[in-house]
Amino acid sequence: MKRLGLVLGLLASPAWAQLGESARPQLPPVPSLRERAATIDASLKERLDTVIPAIMRERGVDMWVLVARENFEEPVVATMLDSEAFSARRRTILVFHDPGEGRPVERLTVSRYGLGGLFAPAWDPATQPDQWKALADIIAARAPKRIAINSSAASAYADGMTLSAWEEMNAALPPELRTRVVRDGTLAIRWLESRTPRELADYPRIVGTAQAIIAEGFSNKAIQPGKTTSADLVWWYRERIAGLKLETWFQPSVGIQRQGAKGMLEGDTVIRPGDLLWVDFGIVTERLATDTQHLAYVLKTGETEAPAGLRAGLAAANRLQDITMAAFRAGDSGNAILARARAAAIAQGITPSIYSHPVGFHGHAAGSAIGFWDNQGPDPRGEGPVRAGTTWSIELMAKAAVPEWGGQVVEFRQEEDAVFDGRQVRWLNGRQTGFYLVR
Known part of the structure; x- marks a missing residue:
């Protein structure tokens, strides 16, 4: 501050x-294109390190799941890609998890490709071919109380979870975790406006x-x-x-x-x-x-x-x-x-x-x-x-x-x-x- x-x-x-x-x-x-790329990546790291913990704790959310597809990036994911990633690759799933007690927020990518070292790779297709099952296992292992997804009738910026993505994610989750999913129209706004x-x-x-x-x-x-x-x-x-x-x-x-x-x-x-x-x-x-x-x-x-x-x-x-x-x-x-x-x-x-x-x-x-x-x-x-x-x-x-x-x-x-x-x-x-x- x-x-x-x-x-x-x-x-x-x-x-x-x-x-x-x-x-x-x-x-x-x-600035040159290379200098601009360095600015984008440094700025993105600062945002991920500071804005994400603040807004998740502000909203009382301990997990935030975002889903995008190549050439159909949802508005928030598009701003979280590093400077050399011009689009999501195939399906890109990002997971933020706040373990509480002042510990850092985990940043995971459940996808085939890393994102500039800003998210830890969390899916090995050779071990678990089903990407949605891999996501469900990550969620179950952390047992979050509130799992936020981007869904809003009021704002396009906060409405990134498509119906097909939600149906597949929902089908992969066990019943006890499905009840913890909340449609949040504010997290995306807070990320983008801060x-x-x-x-x-x-x-x-x-x-x-x-x-x-x-x-x-x-x-x-x-x-x-x-x-x-x-x-x-x-x-x-x-x-x-x-x-x-x-x-x-x-x-x-x-x-x-x-x-x-x-x-x-x-x-x-x-x-x-x-x-x-x-x-x-x-x-x-x-x-x-x-x-x-x-x-x-x-x-x-x-x-x-x-x-x-x-x-x-x-x-x-x-x-x-x-x-x-x-x-x-x-x-x-x-x-x-x-x-x-x-x-x-x-x-x-x-x-x-x-x-x-x-x-x-x-x-x-x-x-x-x-x-x-x-x-x-x-x-x-x-x-x-x-x-x-x-x-x-x-x-x-x-x-x-x-x-x-x-x-x-x-x-x-x-x-x-x-x-x-x-x-x-x-x-x-x-x-x-x-x-x-x-x-």
């Missing part, structure tokens, strides 16, 4: 405020990489006003990500808001001076995802900054970010945080739309949601508790009338990644407070 507190204390907003060409964030060094000190130390660089790529795209390096289209810029981003040997977890979106035009213009629309540009963008590296939305303004001849009305709209979105972050309370539901933030924003004269979500192994990650763009009220997906040590995409939108555009209502969409330490939410690598300017 001391190390986690130190890492959280080092997280601070960088100097860049994105006010123009000189303030653009610079691309951090991008961030370790090492991950929090790496995350700012990863977020900074995404921010720097956005900044490159929102410049004359990628945009020639009067010629470049929204679609051109989308594919420029895709090519840039691929060139850095990074992954993208969704197709970037680039939209244009324009004086006198209704809604968001996309596709083959040509970017022009006076346009307000928006991007929704996410990368994955070292198994951590980012999710970011930023804005840029295309200067007209003679302009040196965006019109005051647009700048005021971005400032309103920044205030909405502050309000949303201040509404976090450890243990509260996402729905409760949403209601608190909306009430505070409306009281300040802001028209809010809040749809924030966890980020981590997935861009839209495991954990309770805080609103949806199409539902600003209570939602079953927001009923879960918000916990300390989790990372978030603070995603939202403020609407504002822009005087320079004849009172046209403009959407100011913002999304930045942050960490919640249980007391406050802090940006992982700063936020946008001024437009990128395209000349």
